[in-house]
Amino acid sequence: MKTVMMATLLSFPPLVAKAAESCQVRLILFTPTDVAVPDGYQQRINQIVTYTESFYQQGLKRWGHTKFVSPFRRTDAGDAEILLVKGQHPKAHYKDATVRHEAIATAQTQYQLEDVGLQVWWIMVYIGDPPARFRVFRGAFDPKSGGWSVCNYDSRQGEIDPRDELGDELPTALTLKAMIHELGHGFQLPHIGPQLKDESGNSLMGPTHASYRRVAGNREKRVYLTEAAAAMLSTHPAFRGAVDTRGRTLPRPTVDDLTYSAPRGQQQMIVRGRVRCEVAPKFALVADLSEVQPGEYWTKTYAGDIAADGTFEVTVTEPAPADGKLIVWFVFANGDHTGDGRQRGRRSGIEHKYRFVNGHFHP
Ligand SMILES: [Zn+2]
Structure with a gap:
């Protein structure tokens, strides 16, 4: 099959382009010139992929999402598909996340992935056995290259049990x-x-x-997918089995009738409004940035459905007793995230400050 396609491409290079493929996770194991590929990497990565897949699936199901596919690729033998990529430099050269440019470009050439469309690149960098660590x-x-993430590949002994919590010993190591x-x-x-x-x-x-344990004052090992994260993932092309059609232009939402209220006697705030757009908006998101939250990682974020007429209502159920601000933005059917149609994500959202006075929220 591959031979036929190659022949076609060679015969008619200006006319035939490889069609974009569904967005999926493309896993790269990257090693510098002076580091050999670690023993047992296939088994370890199989365990990582199985664990990760199950983590996301359980999180999506918990929040009522039923129509999704696995974003991970496996071989016919059932192994996680791994793109082995050798760097052009020794390990001392690789010091930051720009390693992704070389890793992705080499993988695209080596595995003929130049024309497959936007993918999510999961790049594991191995620079030697522990304590060596990227x-x-x-x-x-x-929007030009798709999703990407860079992390260390750790070769220490052990097997990840699918029943392990992420805060258990081996997953933590x-x-x-x-x-x-x-x-x-x-x-x-x-x-x-977390909420x-x-x-x-x-x-x-x-x-x-x-950081969590310090603030919570316990030895918590559990980690979960929040409702807002599940809502966002449910629209991502990789979980819909779709081609990633997101580009440099964003949906341009029009937001009307945005109101903020705090029901008397309840430690809650309610955000209501109506959003219209040429691309269907799927969820309204509200981030609550409290002045007393221990850091940006702790930003509680709430998701609400958007009705056919564009109306939505999101309840901020756990505001801290302090001043803060709410940020509203939207997730669209194609997986885009924006509030203003100009930028992506939370920073594109509509900001609204609130105060906490004498035990009451004043949004
Ligand atoms: Zn982060």
Whole structure:
């Protein structure tokens, strides 16, 4: 099949372009020139992918999302598909997240992926056995190259049990939460803090295990996917099995009748409004940036459905007793996130300050 396609491409190069493929996670194991590929990497990465897939699936199901596909690729034998990429420099050269440019470009050439459309690149960098460790963990969405995330590959002994919590010993040693967190940024998730009412411990897009435990004053091991993160993921092309059609232009929402209220006697705020757009808006998101939250990782974020007529209502159920601001933005059917049609994500949202006086919220 491949031979036929190649022949076609060679015969008619100006006329035939490879069609964009569905957006999926493309996993790269990257090694510098002076580091050999680690023993046992296939088995370890199989375990990482299985764990991550199950983490996201359970989170989506918990919040009522039923129509989604796995964004991960497997071979016919059932192994996680791994793109082995050798760098052009020794390990001392690779010091930051720009390693992704070389890793993605080499993978695209080596595996003929130049024309497959936007993908989510999960780049694991291996620079030697522990204590050697690639220290950079980053991830984001780039409308030119797709989602990307960079993390360390840890070769230590052990098997990840699918029943392990992310805060258990081996997952913690492997920094598995950070790996899946950065992949979350690759899926365009922002930082989202845990909510007490969820009773599930720390959130994937929240603080580190250590930071969470310090603030919570316990030894919590559990990590979960928040409702807002699940809403965002449910529209991502990789979870819909779709081609990523997001480009440099964004949907341009028009927002009317935006109101903020605080029901008397309840420690809550309610955001209501109506949004219209040429691309169907799916969820309204409200981030609550409280002046007393321990850091940006703790930003509680709420999601609400958008009705056919564009109306929505989102309840901020756990505001801290302090001043703060609410930020409203939207997730669209094509996976785009914007509030103003000019920028992506939370920073494009509509901001609204509130005050907390004498035990009452004044939005
Ligand atoms: Zn992060």
